[in-house]
Amino acid sequence: MNAMIKQAVDHWRYVAPLLSKPENDQDFHALIEALDELLDIAGDDETHPLIGLIHQLGDLVSAYENEHLPMPKGDGRAALAFLMAQQGLSQSDLPEVAAQSVISEILSGKRQLNIRHIKALSERFNVSADTFF
CATH class of the missing domain: 1.10.287 (Helix Hairpins)
Known part of the structure; x- marks a missing residue:
């Protein structure tokens, strides 16, 4: 040996x-x-x-x-809510993404994420933009 x-x-x-x-x-x-x-x-x-x-x-x-532990299927709104909760953020903690009122509308489903929001969220949370599609 x-x-x-x-x-x-x-x-x-x-x-x-x-x-x-x-x-x-x-x-x-x-x-x-x-x-x-x-x-x-x-x-x-x-x-x-x-x-x-x-x-x-x-x-x-x-x-x-x-x-x-597969990643749950979701949408951009669910991903945003999850990331905010995970990091203890409020709607007003994302001014680089949009105003608090816009974040509120996105989270409530009254407004869709646009490309600018997705780019800013991707950079803010250091995740792929695909997370929000």
């Missing part, structure tokens, strides 16, 4: 949980914690020796999210 395989065999019980597909929410959250820790260690260094492991964990997390 070559030295690299021997090391893998000797340490597999410690590494296997990091490379195994999460079977439940507990596994998923443990994987996220491990990924966060590894990201803290590697920082912005794309050449860090752990970057391959980080990518593997990211793929496992992403696959679990896509299977078990």
Whole structure:
């Protein structure tokens, strides 16, 4: 047995949980914690020796999210309401998008988002413009 395989065999019980597909929410959250820790260690260094492991964990997390936590279907109004609630914003906290009264009309369904609103919201919340279509 070559030295690299021997090391893998000797340490597999410690590494296997990091490379195994999460079977439940507990596994998923443990994987996220491990990924966060590894990201803290590697920082912005794309050449860090752990970057391959980080990518593997990211793929496992992403696959679990896509299977078990799909994005709900919605519309621009629902997306706006969600993002505002998530960030604790009121209608008057988005003056770069529109006046408070316009935001109110959009949220109540009396007015549609226009291209200018969508561009401003995309920049404000740092999300794709597709979020609001």
